[in-house]
Amino acid sequence: MNENNVLKIRELTQKYAYSSIQMHEAIARKAGFSSTDHKYLGFFLQRGKMTAGELAELTGLTTGAVTGLIDRFEKAQLVKRQYDKSDRRKVIVDPDTIKIFTLLEPFYKEFQDESENIISSFSCNEREIIESYFLKALALADITISKFK
Numbered sequence: 001m002n003e004n005n006v007l008k009i010r011e012l013t014q015k016y017a018y019s020s021i022q023m024h025e026a027i028a029r030k031a032g033f034s035s036t037d038h039k040y041l042g043f044f045l046q047r048g049k050m051t052a053g054e055l056a057e058l059t060g061l062t063t064g065a066v067t068g069l070i071d072r073f074e075k076a077q078l079v080k081r082q083y084d085k086s087d088r089r090k091v092i093v094d095p096d097t098i099k100i101f102t103l104l105e106p107f108y109k110e111f112q113d114e115s116e117n118i119i120s121s122f123s124c125n126e127r128e129i130i131e132s133y134f135l136k137a138l139a140l141a142d143i144t145i146s147k148f149k
Contacts, residue, residue, distance in 0.1 A: 013137070027107045032076075040069060041078065041104065044095035051084075052091040060149065078103070 021035070028038030043058055044050075050058070056066045070093055073079040078100050084090035119127060 023111075027104075031103060031107060037069065037072060038104075041073070041095075041100050044079065044093070045097055045100055048097065049092055049094050052093060055093060 024039060025035040028035040031038060033041070040055075040059060043055070047058075052063065052066050052070060055061075055069070056063050059066070059069075061069065070079060070081065070091070073093075073095075074081060078096055080094045080096070082092040082094050084092060119130075122130065
């Protein structure tokens with residue numbers, strides 16, 4: 001692959017990332033959240049229960065900001081605080097994943113269906129290449145994130 005093709009793919013990757021931010025911002029507003037709060041709900045869908053400290057580590061937020069985040073989600077009845085029986089200072093955040101999914105699903109259904117149609121349009125070999133790219137790109141992102149924590 002020549003250098004122009006590499007640059008073109010890098011530019012398309014960046015454009016996709018920017019478009020993704022805009023899409024999630026629009027969905028968040030429609031669902032009544034800030035874009036960051038909306039994305040943090042996704043962490044709960046992926047991981048389920050976690051401590052406030054784990055959420056702070058995952059998001060990079062301060063403990064005070066995490067407290068505010070949990071407060072907002074609790075007010076919307078999307079999570080519940082539970083206290084560790086052996087250490088009441090430890091807060092476990094228990095998401096209502098069904099309620100979160102039900103809230104967000106209408107905004108993503110068409111996008112997810114169309115994304116699957118696009119992916120299905122590629123051959124098995126092409127999908128393996130795309131998967132390889134994303135796995136390598138995600139690993140690079142994780143390395144970059146860990147450098148700045």
